[in-house]
Amino acid sequence: MDWHQLWIIASAPDNVPIVAMLFLVPIFTWMGIRQARANDRLIVRLEGDTKLAKTHHRKVEPWRPGWAKELHVWPYLVRIEFLVTLIVTVILFVWSITLNAPLEEPSNPNLTMNPSKAPWYFLGLQEMLVYFDPWIAGVVMPSLIMIGLMVFPYVDSSPFGNGYYTIKQRRFALGMFGWGFLMWIMLIFIGTFIRGPGWIWFWPGQTWDHNTVVFDKNVDLHDFIATSAIGKFLHLGFLQSTAGKAIFGGLVVGGFYILGGLFFHWLMTRGGLDRFDGSLPLTRRLWLWITTKDKFESKLLARTSLLQYLTFQFFAVSVLLALPVKLILRLALTIKYVWVTPYFNI
């Protein structure tokens, strides 16, 4: 275990913000979840008690009759803002006094930095270059992510949870966001802590070896199948012809979209595991969760228009599913491309 190597990476001044995020993200996630839990409990209580639902002010925040509903912004909000700017300013001063911004040698086109890494918040993109060709990783995926984010409010047809923290009422939407967010952080983590010289995989604590030679042992899916024992047995050699691999790849990608769509369709109506009697054994509950639909989630799905549904499916399969699937194919099975045509490769 080479702690020194790990320390070099973690203490690089430009990486300090990620280390900070290791603390900030959990703290704020906890803050959100705590409030969501409180609201969820209130929702359960009010749903079981229609009378109370009519009179209760429907928030977990304390409230007493006679209290004004509104406050003056001056001073009650402005003073908070002022305090926050002061705190941020102090943090910035302390940070800037104690840690210096990096400055390397003057730029030199003849001396390649190895590894040559983008700033940490772009390492997700850079890491994607391992799994996709540059036109996908650098152009198509970022565009899809941006457009997908913009489209989200229009495809989330549920009116629940507008302006309050809740998990119970927004399981699927939060799950999808959470999944995307997690994947992004994971790519950044891999790019920062794991990739070394030559963009080779070094486990945290492994010493970077600048002399490691990259040898490309990756194969394309059609070759992988055609040259496997089964492929040889079934005489699938024709998959390696130009037309053969183009058609085969197209079928694989098409099949992926269909299976992916079915997967999300199934996932949409699952709901939480807590909808079953807690006294049942876990395996039984899991089985029921897999095989039965949640009523509430089904109701939400029924409100979704066809256009909303298809748009969501497109982005979900193309980004949220395609990325991890290609990542696993590459890392575990060393597959390079699944679809090879004379014009583009995926």
Next chain:
Amino acid sequence: MESERPDQKKTKQLGEGEKTASGLMGRVREETAALKERAIEEAKTYKDPQDTQLWKSIFRVSHDRADPRNRSLAILSNVFLHLHPAKINRDATRYGFTWGMGGITFYLFVVLTFTGVLLMFYYHPQKVLAFRDILYLEHDVPFGKLLRNMHRWAAHLMVITTWLHMFRVVLTGSYKRPREFNWCVGVVLLVLTLLLSFTGYLLPDDQLGFWAVTVGTNMARATPMFGSEGPLGPQLGMTPFNDVRFGLLGGSIVDSNALLRSYIWHCIGIPLVASIFMAVHFWRIRKDGGISGPAPVMLESELKAVKKK
């Protein structure tokens, strides 16, 4: 009136020049005492700064703290504060709801603008000079190192706070009707924030920035149709000397032109666009009815059928 007084005094003194010194001193003392009296009287009226002409001309209202109308006017008649409504929902001031993240992000943008302008005084976007300017800034300019560090760390922090802000908006479902569009404006702001960081990275012209930008812009080569190595690019006549990458760098390699373009995008282009989007973002928050919550929880029994348009 007042400006005539010294004149009068002067003529008097001239006319009675032969008088004895003690008589003159007596008059002076008398006048001084009267003047002092006047000054004290006047100073009393300045005791409350809010009652002065200067204060009123700047703030337009006196802030009588007990008067609710004045509290509203304090917000409404101030160009910086009028982004806010005069009154807001009692619970919306809870830090736990918004985490103040949007506000912090905006404050960091202001800090970056301020420190950025100061940095511009010491920086030439030119090969050789640029790197020297950074060294000069670090070793000779008073507080130069602090200035550079602060600009750097505020930028990193802004990326983090923008993400956390977005995360909060997701968790509170604040992107839902009627705030869908403001969410989209937010996504554009996120992209602009990242681009600001990226364009700034090259400016010190060191190995770190140079290679990061080289890697980054190499991806542009692969843009479908518009890049010389992208799908359909070569078929459409794209070469390394006319594709998007060339347009971004002002050349086929990361060199002096790239530095200049980076500089202009970083210091003028993107901040300008980002400011406009921020103005729209803030305006829309108000128009969409202020902060989304904490809103009363909605119950399953209240689910209405989808409206048919």
